[in-house]
Amino acid sequence: MSHAAAFPTISVVICSYTEDRWDRLMGALDSVRAQTRPPQQTIVVVDYNMDLYKRLIFTVPDVVIVENNGPKGLSGARNTGAAVAKATVVAFLDDDAEAAPDWIERLAAMYDDPDVLAVGGRVEPRWEAGRPGYFAEELDWIVGCTYRGMPKVAAEVRNVIGANMSFRADVVDRVGGFNPSLGRQNTLPLGCEETELCIRAVLGAPGSRVVYEPAAVVQHHVPAVRGTFRYMLSRSWSEGISKAQVSRIVGHKRALGPERRYIRQVLPRAVFAGIRGWFRGDDPAGLERAGAIVAVFAATATGYLRGRRLRAVPVAKTAPTPTDELWREVQ
Known part of the structure; x- marks a missing residue:
């Protein structure tokens, strides 16, 4: 079979919840229109915002516009x-991200291997006010981007990054989609719904891979x-x-291996x-950056310990949104 024949069809899904990101959303859509391999369809899912939904309906004729018909939040919208x-493949792009022209082509090429269930790509930060000196590249996961320490060439991983990911459509259907009890809800910065889905997908298909x-x-x-x-x-x-x-x-081992x-x-x-760069005098922000890394690690560890004491999240497709206790803890 030739490479061209094996190239899968792609649907691109962009989820949005606020008109405040209108210009960003238009930029995301323009980047999809500029792809070297156009998608079969582009879908914008509006997360419980009728004004945004109406504006899109009247403004963007070449895109499928739908309302989130699941629980409010990013997981429900993605589902x-x-x-x-x-x-045959569903790719997800954030509404405040822009894809390189060959984005779809690069993702789709990896599906030549039938054992590949999901493919994610690199997410580069575009800093509105420039990168702060204390913000280490190792911490770029905080802003939903690829961080220093991730592979530099194509490699098998545990999970993809939400702003730039794709799945075989039948895989998403088989595992019941993203867990609605995980994932961002408006500005509430929860996450890991893509991590959990990737783990469940691989567990359900031994020998399969996320790339x-x-x-x-x-x-x-x-x-x-x-x-x-802050x-x-x-x-x-x-x-x-x-x-x-x-x-x-x-399970603890599967969730925390990387x-x-x-x-x-x-x-x-x-x-x-x-610390070394600060002592040498060639990295004035080095000590501040080292301190930020230690503080972030401590905050993450403390949050993890607190989260272990909260009620377990259901796996079912109809799982409820986060409990009131969880809301209070992370606000």
Whole structure:
């Protein structure tokens, strides 16, 4: 079979919940229109915002516009988009991200291997106010981007990154989609729904793989507020909460395997490099950056320990939204 014949059809899903990101959303859609391999369809899912839905209906004629028909939040919206998708592969792009022209082509090429269930790509931060000196590249996961320590060439990974990911459509259907009790709800910075879905998908198909292809690139807008130390700690705490919820579903070892390497190798190296550079005088922000890494690790660990004490998250497709207790903990 030729490469062209094996190329899968792609549906692109973009989820949005606010008109405040209108210009970003238009940029995301323009980047999809500019693809070297156009998608079979582009879908925008509106998460319970009628004004945004109406504006899109009257403004964007070449895109499928649907309302989230599941629980409010990113997971429910993604499941709605996946259900509407007609292609063999469903790709997800954030509404504040823009894809490189060959994004779809790079993702789709990896599906030549029938054992590949999901493919994610590189997410590069586009800092609104420039990268703060204390914000280490090792911590870019805080703003939903690829972080230093991830593979530099195509490799098997545990999970993809939400801003730039794709799945075989039948896989999403088989595992029941994204867990609505995980994932961002408006500005509440929960996450890990893609991690949990990837783990469940691989567990249900022994020998299958999730692949990271760094050549499939999107640029993710990072507003100035997300570069603040306050946001770093808040997001880290929420990440700990989310990881704890995932570990209660799929088990501690499966949920935290890559994190062990990250904690043992990547973070210590970054801390020592920052301190060393500050002492030498060639890295004025090195000490501040090292301190931020330690603080983020502490916040994440504390959030994880707290999350372990909360009620376990259901796996079912009809799982409820986060409990009131979880809301109070992460706000």
